[in-house]
Amino acid sequence: MTEPAITPELVQKHGLTPEEFERIKTILGRSPNYTELGIFSVMWSEHCSYKNTRPLLKGFPTKSEKILVGAGEENAGIIDIGDGLAIAFKIESHNHPSAVEPFQGAATGVGGIIRDIFTMGARPICALNSLRFGDLTSAEVRRLFSGVVSGIAHYGNCFGIPTVAGEVYFDKSYEGNPLVNAFCLGVLRHEQIARGAAHGIGNPVFYVGPATGRDGLAGAAFASQDLTDESADQQRGAVQVGDPFMEKLVMEACLELLATGAVAGIQDMGAAGLTCSTCETAARAGTGIEIDLSKVPQRAPNMTPYEIMLSESQERMLIIVKKGREVEVQTIFDKWDLPWAEVGFVTDTGQMVVKNHGRLIVDIPARKLADEAPIYHRESREPAYLEAVRRFTLQGISDTTEPAQNLKALLGWPSIASKNWVYRQYDHMVRNGSVVYPGSDAAIVCIKEDSLPVLPDGTFGPKFKEKFIAMAVDCNAVYVYLDPYEGGKIAVAECARNLACSGAVPLGTTDNLNFGNPHNPEIFYQLRKSVEGLAEGCRAFNAPVTGGNVSLYNQNPNGAIDPTPTVAMVGLIENPAHITTQWFKDEGDIIVLLGEIIDDRDTLLGLGGSAYLQLIHGLKTGNPPRINLENEKKLHDGVRALITAGVVKSAHDCSDGGLAVALAECCISQQIARETPRLIGATVDLTEFGSLRSDALLFGETQSRIILSVSPTQLEAARTDALKLGLQFREIGVVGGDRLTIRGSQSNLSAQLTELHDPWWNAIARAMQ
Amino acid sequence: MNFAVLQFPASNCDQDAVHVLKNVLGHSVRLVWHKDLSLGSVDGVVVPGGFSYGDHLRTGAIARMSPIMQAVQQFAANGGTVLGICNGFQILCEAGLLPGALIRNRSLQFRCEHVYLKAATRRSGFTRAIPSGQVLRVPIAHGEGCYFADESTLKTLQAKDQILFQYTTAEGQITDAANPNGSLLNIAGICNERGNVAGLMPHPERASEGLMGSTDGRLVFEGWLQELAERKRPLAA
Amino acid sequence: MKAKITVSPKKAVLDPQGKTVQNALEHMGYKGIRAVHVGKYLEIEVEGDREIVRQQIDEACRKLLTNPVIEDYQFTLE
């Protein structure tokens, strides 16, 4: 088979600029051949190299005394949680593949992130997902939504990992370009941390997992282009199919193998498959690597070196084995009926060498390929639309006269409505560790003995006291669109607030930057500003970034998506008594608001960018609410202190939909069993704020507010503690009855709980019928 | 007691079953690999939940061909007690150890949520510890849990008291609305004629500790343990 | 040789998938649809004596590939 000649057109088709091509020639001291060109193109794609975002990512805080493996070092970061235990977690996007084939795209996204976690030596114990789609009134959007959800369910359920939390938003800007971000968290002992480095000259390199096919050819490059109808069409031939069954076996075999100590280095074959795993492991260890493609198991006949190197067939791993211990690998992989092959060895040349039947095909300095991609400082310009956003006032927007109707409408708005249609399709309990299921502010998972990978002696090691990990994922992209910096801060703050409400102390953050085309200066501005906001937020809550993912070029023919820097935060709860949920518990409990009722320095009174303005007035504009991170931090510390003192029965943060929606959620969100909610009413009195607009009071989204319920006998203790902690503590009502009533002086809102529950619980299912 | 928990490729509730039998109930448990030919000496066998062989072809279809299933057949034929949970129930049906089959939920969707159940009989070891009339709250997590059997099989199940669990409302009513998957007669679990092999779709092992939100599932294991203890006790002289 | 096996749900067995497909087709505006059944299709490429293969496929269908409680099958050898 003759290979195509290297022409400028071919270079361009590979997404490389003429300057980048010159740089490649300098590195090689010659012109690359076809396979080498392919290799550079995927490794230097945004997806693998972060060439457009690396300078921005430097602004993230990445250090704390608890971090064992930091951002960018390995496939995922690792954080110490005490008693010799640690957690590994990360989020990753699979947006473009999901646009082309929602079921498989989402499924393989889950598979990919699970591999990143067990590659670190950790046993994956739970998953999260963050999703964005267009409007559910479109049949195509419904197809994408249901495909993505069943793809995630299929992979996670079959693999046997509980999917315990997530978020879903619907907005026109995502039409045709849905976002699918998947998160996974795993647990391990400190001494079990595995490295993706090709250490030990002469060590054999093993390929394990299913044979390589033509699937996902150049997926990384695909992820680094605008999504046009044409590119979607071209990618049709390249759909990766996930096999969770295979991945489960690969994981069990890898963890069993890691316990033997026979492994010198391990890395999954994710984006850019064999290419990325070979050159990165060599670059990390400062070694070289040589493989022969004729030894790589192949699924399709006549595959070219180019295809084998760039294939993104799923569920494959590269393992560098300590010389002399090959049999251990073979025995374990045979036990699990998994294919394996010895494909090469580690060298001291620093080169990534690929042969085919002994014939030299590729010879590239590994480190230059992996670490020296060009870096671009893109031009950034404030988007023109922001001027109009800032000019927006509430003048001409008349106050609401039907607050109960508004509340029902908001609760039934798919972005706010219960996501049970989604998470009931996910096994969120498997592995017997889920303590708080989807449906509260943060999910909580118990870390117990069998959460861990086994030790060499086949045991789980010394006993320890169970620990609890809390997780949430958040991003209000409308805020980010309207004010990238403030919106970035709020995304982090909301996530941290969800953790605080559940009783957890943040440990770390992982983020997924989903944006449009960075060559557009206005989009680069969104990116730059929101990253600054995220970084500020992570600093404020002492939740350093341990890793993340960048997904650019999220555009459809109508333009870019709303900037969506998804934030997932992980926290720790040591004592199960401190686990706190969002719903009201008992009749007669006192409802307390922590924080200011409304930010009176905000001329839009919290309505800018609010769900209320979007849904009721059809307006997606106005300055979003401001956030003061110092206050916010004080609030989180305060609520945790109250929880620890044992005076809090429930805690729920105010976010989308404001105080009224949050109160309603406190009344209706506890689920006892299938179709059996527990509804508990509340009477709230806000008449003292009679001078304020009702819409702002009820539906404004002023930040830094938490609703607590407290037993009457503990009210005074709670108040004393709160005041000592410098919190604003205000009794606003009482739990009980079968209605939610909010008295204001402009208007009263009162509704039967069943009337609130119905639209909230069923909105998505009905939209999907 | 000594229990064996089978482990097929992609069993994924195996550890959960071990955890409950060992750490919660204090018995000794061994994982038994699907390629093994023998169960060793055990008092009871759990066929755990999961997606054996990725649910490829049909749930449980390939797992039942595993070498260990011969030993399970033998164990059951000798009167040993076997409990299949979720995928384990599917495997036991495929293996012919239990009548009927489990097909796709009528919603066509996977469902993970707590449901209400009632024991339809207390004759079985798996239901004897459940106070009569008590409604249990136990989670399900399956895509193919709709129990199907032809009419004559259903008649036999009823006649021989083989229906163990039925889906109910919170009040214990057997209604169509309380049926999460379309199972005939709201069947959630059954046993064989002899009563020593049982299967159910809900996960009692996920409802055995307060921290996990319900302890109702423990009753299933406790009854089983009582029965095993009685068997072990030499007949009173 | 290629064995082509079609597997359909038995008449008495609930076939919600068939019903859903039928509804979707009707929604799309197709008329005159009386019923839809959704089953499985397997293709097995196999070498060997035709008669023996036929027997083996039939046996495999009974033992593994289908469940007689809920499914019927048919196959051809090409």
Added chain:
Amino acid sequence: MKAKITVSPKKAVLDPQGKTVQNALEHMGYKGIRAVHVGKYLEIEVEGDREIVRQQIDEACRKLLTNPVIEDYQFTLE
């Protein structure tokens, strides 16, 4: 009229199910199996003009019944 539609995974696309079934058959002792593919089988009972039905079925296959990204289909009208 009855439309019988068989749907199989595209050749280039991974067919994990087929592979698992092949392994299982080999484990059971069947020899000479080169490949197994697992797909879907649909039967649609439908009334109408034969030619129009043929067109409609073809269209429905492309739009609804199969996923052209990963599947191929064939059908007959009886």
